[in-house]
Amino acid sequence: MEIAEELAKQQRAISVAEFFEKNRQILGFDSAPRSIITCVKEAVDNSLDACEDAGILPDIFVQIKRKGDYFQVIVEDNGPGIIAEEIPRVFAKMLYGSRFHTLRQSRGQQGIGISAAVLYGQLTSGKPAKVISKIGPNRPALYYELIINTAKNEPEILHKGEINWDQPRGTRIELEMGGSYVRSRRQSVFGYLKNVAIVNPHTRITLVEPDGNTELFERATETLPKKAYAIQPHPSGIELGELIRLLRYTERKKLGVFLKETFSSIGSIATQEICKLADLEPDRSPQSINHEEAKRILAAFKNIKVKSPPIDCLSPIGEDLIKASLEKEFKLDFVATATRPVSVFSGNPFLVEVGLGYGGELDKEGRIDIIRFANRVPLIYQQGACAITHAAESIPWKNYSLAHSNSLGLPTGPAVLMVHIASTNIPFTSESKDAIADLPDILSEIELALKEVGRKLRRYLARQSVLSERSEKEEIIRKILPSIAKKLSEILGENEPDISSVVAKIMGNLLIKRVVDQKDGLLSVKIDIENHSELIRSFKLHEVLSQGASSVMPEAKLIPMSDGYDHYWKLSLSPNEQQLITYQVRLGTKFSEIVIEGIEPEVVTGARVI
Amino acid sequence: MAKIELAQDKLIDLARSLFNQFQEGVVPYIALPSRTKNNIEYSIEDDVWVYGGQETLRSVKTVRGAKTILKTVHMAELLIKEHLQNNRGSTLREIYYISENWKMAKFHEQAESDRLIEDLEILTGLQREDFHIRPEEYGAAVFGPLKIKEQTRRGERELHCQEDVGEAGYKIPFNVDNVKFLDHDAKIVIAIETGGMYARLIENGFDEEFDALLVHIKGQPARSTRRIIKKMNEELNLPVVVFTDGDPWSYRIFASIAYGAIKSAHLSEQLVTPSASFLGVQPSDIVKYDLSTDTLTDQDIHALRNELTDPRFKTPYWERQINLQLELKGKAEQQAFAGKGLDYVTKTYLPERLSEMGLLK
Numbered sequence: 001m002e003i004a005e006e007l008a009k010q011q012r013a014i015s016v017a018e019f020f021e022k023n024r025q026i027l028g029f030d031s032a033p034r035s036i037i038t039c040v041k042e043a044v045d046n047s048l049d050a051c052e053d054a055g056i057l058p059d060i061f062v063q064i065k066r067k068g069d070y071f072q073v074i075v076e077d078n079g080p081g082i083i084a085e086e087i088p089r090v091f092a093k094m095l096y097g098s099r100f101h102t103l104r105q106s107r108g109q110q111g112i113g114i115s116a117a118v119l120y121g122q123l124t125s126g127k128p129a130k131v132i133s134k135i136g137p138n139r140p141a142l143y144y145e146l147i148i149n150t151a152k153n154e155p156e157i158l159h160k161g162e163i164n165w166d167q168p169r170g171t172r173i174e175l176e177m178g179g180s181y182v183r184s185r186r187q188s189v190f191g192y193l194k195n196v197a198i199v200n201p202h203t204r205i206t207l208v209e210p211d212g213n214t215e216l217f218e219r220a221t222e223t224l225p226k227k228a229y230a231i232q233p234h235p236s237g238i239e240l241g242e243l244i245r246l247l248r249y250t251e252r253k254k255l256g257v258f259l260k261e262t263f264s265s266i267g268s269i270a271t272q273e274i275c276k277l278a279d280l281e282p283d284r285s286p287q288s289i290n291h292e293e294a295k296r297i298l299a300a301f302k303n304i305k306v307k308s309p310p311i312d313c314l315s316p317i318g319e320d321l322i323k324a325s326l327e328k329e330f331k332l333d334f335v336a337t338a339t340r341p342v343s344v345f346s347g348n349p350f351l352v353e354v355g356l357g358y359g360g361e362l363d364k365e366g367r368i369d370i371i372r373f374a375n376r377v378p379l380i381y382q383q384g385a386c387a388i389t390h391a392a393e394s395i396p397w398k399n400y401s402l403a404h405s406n407s408l409g410l411p412t413g414p415a416v417l418m419v420h421i422a423s424t425n426i427p428f429t430s431e432s433k434d435a436i437a438d439l440p441d442i443l444s445e446i447e448l449a450l451k452e453v454g455r456k457l458r459r460y461l462a463r464q465s466v467l468s469e470r471s472e473k474e475e476i477i478r479k480i481l482p483s484i485a486k487k488l489s490e491i492l493g494e495n496e497p498d499i500s501s502v503v504a505k506i507m508g509n510l511l512i513k514r515v516v517d518q519k520d521g522l523l524s525v526k527i528d529i530e531n532h533s534e535l536i537r538s539f540k541l542h543e544v545l546s547q548g549a550s551s552v553m554p555e556a557k558l559i560p561m562s563d564g565y566d567h568y569w570k571l572s573l574s575p576n577e578q579q580l581i582t583y584q585v586r587l588g589t590k591f592s593e594i595v596i597e598g599i600e601p602e603v604v605t606g607a608r609v610i
Numbered sequence: 611m612a613k614i615e616l617a618q619d620k621l622i623d624l625a626r627s628l629f630n631q632f633q634e635g636v637v638p639y640i641a642l643p644s645r646t647k648n649n650i651e652y653s654i655e656d657d658v659w660v661y662g663g664q665e666t667l668r669s670v671k672t673v674r675g676a677k678t679i680l681k682t683v684h685m686a687e688l689l690i691k692e693h694l695q696n697n698r699g700s701t702l703r704e705i706y707y708i709s710e711n712w713k714m715a716k717f718h719e720q721a722e723s724d725r726l727i728e729d730l731e732i733l734t735g736l737q738r739e740d741f742h743i744r745p746e747e748y749g750a751a752v753f754g755p756l757k758i759k760e761q762t763r764r765g766e767r768e769l770h771c772q773e774d775v776g777e778a779g780y781k782i783p784f785n786v787d788n789v790k791f792l793d794h795d796a797k798i799v800i801a802i803e804t805g806g807m808y809a810r811l812i813e814n815g816f817d818e819e820f821d822a823l824l825v826h827i828k829g830q831p832a833r834s835t836r837r838i839i840k841k842m843n844e845e846l847n848l849p850v851v852v853f854t855d856g857d858p859w860s861y862r863i864f865a866s867i868a869y870g871a872i873k874s875a876h877l878s879e880q881l882v883t884p885s886a887s888f889l890g891v892q893p894s895d896i897v898k899y900d901l902s903t904d905t906l907t908d909q910d911i912h913a914l915r916n917e918l919t920d921p922r923f924k925t926p927y928w929e930r931q932i933n934l935q936l937e938l939k940g941k942a943e944q945q946a947f948a949g950k951g952l953d954y955v956t957k958t959y960l961p962e963r964l965s966e967m968g969l970l971k
Contacts, residue, residue: 472672480676484628491621491683492622497632498633
């Protein structure tokens with residue numbers, strides 16, 4: 001026998017389940033604490049997807065119990081339940097699912113997650129998964145004990161029966177597994193569920209931890225997220241191989257019909273245009289299109305204007321709810337949000353939503369926190385490998401008022417950044433779904449969204465700093481300057497110096513000072529007006545005297561009053577301009593306070609403002 | 611008495627100028643030379659490093675500036691009314707505690723009040739001793755063939771720094787002006803960084819054998835230590851050598867004795883001994899004597915690089931030595947000589963090194 005023939009004998013197909021058995025790390029079961037989180041995540045994802053499909057407000061109960069050397073993970077929902085025939089395959093067959101072949105936003109896609117959790121439990125504890133499901137109040141609750149036959153990737157039912165269950169409807173899964181339970185800030189069951197609550201504000205989650213501690217994540221809204229509908233692939237970004245595959249297997253008989261029916265956003269006019277550009281007859285059979293012609297169609301896709309993909313295949317959270325959830329989970333001074341329009345990568349529509357929380361009780365020193373979500377699922381591992389992190393690191397945050405040392409890594413400051421990417425197909429870097437791949441289209445959309453919230457933050461902080469500058473000046477003027485003046489007078493043994501003109505300068509105010517001297521039996525009066533602000537100041541200055549004044553420079557308008565004369569001047573001073581008014585009055589003339597008319601009181605020092 | 615009046619007048623002038631700024635409508639400010647290594651320059655006249663022309667302004671325009679000026683005014687009042695008018699004094703630390711009652715003008719840490727006192731020295735051209743402010747610790751110690759007279763609060767004392775003192779030597783008072791040199795048989799002053807090496811030289815009788823005045827400078831030398839070294843150099847006409855560990859921090863000790871410290875460059879003329887030379891441990895000694903070393907830490911390397919850009923170290927000698935040390939990646943303590951025997955440093959290293967420097971005939 002030849003060597004090749006010898007070797008061929010050993011070749012055989014590998015079952016997915018077997019493959020997983022040997023490579024569990026790629027599905028997120030690489031460490032003891034993480035394995036429990038992954039199990040909870042897979043079960044909760046399924047519950048949320050099911051509830052959304054059924055239009056039910058999710059109420060999810062999660063409990064982790066210690067059981068000897070093992071942990072028991074229980075996840076129970078109020079979802080629609082699963083019919084008897086489906087239960088074994090949903091939980092105990094890998095790559096079995098309803099969502100892989102449709103283009104719409106959902107958490108689970110490949111049908112690996114929950115069966116991988118079942119397999120992990122089976123491998124580490126040797127115990128089967130216990131599933132209860134009930135599809136309506138008058139239907140029996142079904143109870144299954146399941147394991148996966150790894151060689152065949154088929155479910156094996158160890159036990160099957162009916163059971164008493166007090167829920168009207170829903171699904172409950174119990175898994176026993178090896179692992180360890182940590183309660184850290186972020187990479188924990190608690191941290192994961194907290195983030196689930198942020199991004200699914202319509203969900204109520206109850207968590208019971210091994211020590212009996214109970215955490216409730218209450219819902220922030222009673223409104224279900226908009227349902228995501230399945231759509232056809234979008235022409236922009238589709239690849240040649242995919243187009244050739246669609247052409248070959250379509251049931252359509254004519255190219256024109258094929259184009260219109262297979263792709264979203266292509267109508268009759270676009271179809272005609274494409275055929276014309278590609279120089280192909282619309283009645284050609286799609287199967288007859290050769291490689292060269294397919295290339296021309298692809299080129300035509302790029303050269304015509306196609307509508308954006310319909311957004312109803314996606315279910316964004318919405319800016320109001322992002323704001324509400326961030327405010328619910330963190331104490332914040334300010335939240336900025338941004339939603340990008342739907343965009344496309346490789347024929348898959350996606351959109352980016354961002355929330356930036358600032359201030360409040362967030363840590364002022366450290367790097368900002370970034371919470372990442374893909375299709376409403378929190379991503380808690382491999383932050384450094386994720387497109388969201390890379391986009392956030394590439395933003396020149398200094399331009400947006402956040403401290404950013406050497407423009408490397410994430411900025412520092414009291415901020416929390418939340419980024420959600422919704423798509424019919426999230427491009428993860430690996431099957432464990434920890435990080436989103438660095439696709440240029442996605443990166444640039446995230447960057448645009450981040451810059452938008454950055455601009456909003458910068459505006460907010462600029463407004464704050466004007467306020468704080470004003471209050472800083474108030475402190476100088478009201479407390480520190482008078483203390484300095486007092487001390488100086490104590491040291492020198494003199495009266496306190498007049499600080500009013502320094503005050504006006506610091507406040508950027510209009511300063512008015514009147515100095516009265518006695519000269520040749522008359523009172524010689526000098527009014528000094530200085531504009532320390534950065535604006536032109538136009539106003540009227542009134543000087544009410546018991547007697548009329550003489551030698552008035554510049555000339556004043558005079559209005560006789562019951563008890564004297566109102567002398568007034570119309571003045572206009574540029575920034576830093578000084579104006580002098582001089583006049584003389586007889587001894588014994590009574591003065592009143594100088595009155596300014598026509599500008600805001602807070603910018604005037606040394607006179608009354610009307 | 612004249613000195614007290616001078617100090618008082620200078621402080622009152624400062625208060626007067628702030629007072630006048632208010633009256634003239636000038637936003638009050640105080641200008642000070644900026645105290646960084648980029649603003650020290652070599653004074654040919656005095657052969658020392660002094661502050662250059664860069665100024666920083668303390669203005670009441672900002673809360674910080676306004677508070678600093680308020681503190682300055684409080685400090686001036688304390689010095690005039692408590693210290694000078696009553697002929698009393700306080701230590702740097704006591705002043706920090708006195709400020710507890712100054713409300714808004716209270717210091718947050720002693721470093722802040724120390725800095726303000728240095729500012730006042732710069733503004734008035736006087737020294738803190740003139741304001742009756744003294745450091746916590748008295749300066750370092752002297753051992754060697756020198757007879758002195760010290761004016762103490764309890765009368766005059768005359769002592770010989772070998773015969774009338776214990777093994778620790780004569781302790782230098784904080785005000786060096788109170789010390790008079792009466793007589794000596796010394797040929798050289800050796801300033802020594804560590805207590806261990808100072809004691810080693812005394813134990814080995816180095817002061818007697820080589821007619822040396824040993825000064826223990828205790829790490830970064832206090833002002834009084836630097837002043838007594840300068841006084842020995844000028845009044846007794848003795849050469850000064852500095853013997854420290856072989857690491858970047860020790861070179862700074864030498865620099866503060868021979869060139870002037872960045873923090874107190876305003877006092878360089880009073881404190882610096884320009885003719886002092888560096889004895890060792892030199893990086894080239896590490897090679898020549900095959901001394902055992904410790905690896906340079908990141909901070910050491912950073913400090914050495916910093917020195918390469920420090921104008922005070924911009925000489926071919928220092929550039930050669932510092933670059934050599936960066937190559938060696940090692941530093942040696944004075945005590946490293948003990949690895950070759952307890953007498954090695956006094957019998958071999960110092961005689962060789964002093965002849966090399968032309969200081970031993």
